[in-house]
Amino acid sequence: MPTFAGGVHPPDKKELSEGKPITPLKAPGRVVVLLRQHIGAPAKATVSIGDEVRIGTVVGRPEGFVSAPVHASVSGKVIAIGEFPTAMGRPAEAVVIENDGKEQWEELKEAPGFMELSPEQIKEKIKAAGIVGMGGATFPTVVKLSPPKEKPVDVVIVNGAECEPYLTADHRLMLERPGDVVNGLRMIMRSLGVKKGYVGIEDNKPDAIAEMRKAASAYPDVEVISLRVKYPQGAEKMLIKAVTGREVPPRALPMDVGVVVQNVGTTVAVYEAVRFGRPLVERVVTVTGEGIREPKNLMARIGAPVSGLIEACGGFSGEVAKVVAGGPMMGFAISSLEVPVTKGTSGILVLPQEGIFHADDFKPCIRCSRCVDVCPMGLTPGLLSVLAEKGYYEEAKTHNLFDCFECGSCAFVCPSKRPIVQLVRLAKSMVKP
């Protein structure tokens, strides 16, 4: 079965939520729509306090090429524009909208003949909908779909690996809306003029593989590939290696080897944007973990506070240590439950006190080589962590510091429980790439 070298097998804990159908979360009384929900330049607010907005009203317009618009996710009145806490730690500018409960939408332009649209029309709709990579990296989708001429793309891969433990949002989407995933993929292929599309799914989701194969059976140019279960199988470079055998060189992009990768949620958002003209105002969020009473897959509005999602799942089931936005391997531990859901929030993971390792409780590296064996990028994480710990940042750079994409496999297996990712980030912040 296709895969990559290295990787780890954390307990996947998908059973907590994989059987729970996607249920809509009641629109909150107030949403905090961050102006920066993507990699690149933050959007610029286009509304003022007191303005009336509907669902889908643009409240922030993109600044530059690598940027994306943001939209109101409820109808009502703008009551504040200012800095709010985010999952990443640093406060960021947001538009706060008070929900009037009327659920009024902006008028949407449907495109019944959606498969006849030109590549330019498709891209325009994707751009206008504010779609970004919804797996967590939040790279503006339209930028990925606009490769320069000297980098021809011949393969599109939908990333259905969902290799992060606990998360089941993409799994549910593939089960419940396989046709939309396939149509979204075909639109992306059309926009790039690509003849071959793949859906890569980890082997622990046989039901999703079956559903997707059924939905794709009518289209010979779309192939569903079953992948070995191994973290980080869903990392872009690892997925491309497993599906196509191509290796993306260090610091290069997938398009350098002729590939574009899109997440399952992104692909469904593309379908909705192109077919119905629907902007990205809600997403599937897996609320899970041993610390939550009733794990669920919720369709939540962008800007909804995490506290609302937790309440909708019956609240905490005991003493809670950490609440993580995203998965346990690469997600961000949040300090406040008022942090809003963004386009990149794939899950809210609630971890109880037991099993938590404290970052300062670590031992010296014993050079056991476990990190070297599991590093999907072929680095020496233990050495990087020692160099960073002692302040030898420049030397860390010569050991390919910047090729690390912080998947956390090394820190997961480390018997000395060293905070390797933290030390790598420290080193990265101290030297220029």
Place this chain on the structure above:
Amino acid sequence: MAAISEKAKGQQRLIVSVSPHIRSEVTVSRIMWTVSASLLPALVMGVYFFGPKALGIVALCVVCSVGFEHLIGNAMGKAGTISDGSAFLTGLLLGMNLPASLWSVNPFMLHVPILGSLFAIVITKLLFGGLGYNIFNPALMGRAFLLVSWPRAMTTWLAPTATFVGLDAKTTATPLGILKEEGVGKLMEIFGTKGNLYLHLLIGDRAGSIGEVSVLALLIGGLFLLYKKYITWHIPVSFLATVGVIVWIFGGKDPATGHLALFTGDPVMHLLSGGLMLGAFFMATDYVTGPQLRSAQVIFGIGCGLITCLIRLLGGFPEGVMFAILLMNCFAPLIDRAVKTKPFGFREVKA
């Protein structure tokens, strides 16, 4: 429900730390205790053949090693390290690398294991910064220190008394010692056939250090560590294969002339004797003092094998595993640096 919503509204203090938020269950102490457990079969066989004296030596080394780690470690401001099990393992390995004859009150020899433990734990490990920072394998350094300080006592081998029940312990030479001093003819005289010699070496019914004699028991422990993935094949296989090949090529002598006869050596005898199995599976594989990269580990293993053969075939000592590993310990970081890893997707830039 009210209480829940209060909590859900952010009244609770949350831990914020960098990902990953889950960790595997493998810890340093679990590794150390597992390796210690995998040495048990070999220890049991050693005690079976050499009697309670053997157990006494090993127990003394373990108690002293843990004691020195506790006392000196605390004095150096590194408290609480004995629970990681590494001092226990060092004591166990040191004890298993000593002859049971050291358990002797007249002449008094008990200071030898005690000072060996002191040298292993304090000089080799703690003074270099403690676990993770030592350059040399502590147990082997302890043994090397004892061998050069008390060469007579360290090479006084008890005959395996399990076959001489009721008799006082006699001393004898190890098979490698006999081979070195008196030649292969003497070995054949003692053991009769090659098959009988191999069988004795495999079971452990021969003179030698307490923990090194039973190859079978060592293989059980070593294979268990491989199965648990606590060690990989790279060092043991390259080490053993090198010894086998070199001995086969250069280890034979023409029985008539006594001159070197190429390709007539007996690799099986060499592989089964001395401290080779103990060294290859349990000492050369020490994480801290070996290379980190797998390809570097193969080079390390080959180096260990070459030096072992050099000493066994040409040197003054009958056995060379200990010095081979210690010498290669020096080179471990250099080999790591020389081989370096190739990052994912890396391509040589064509000029």
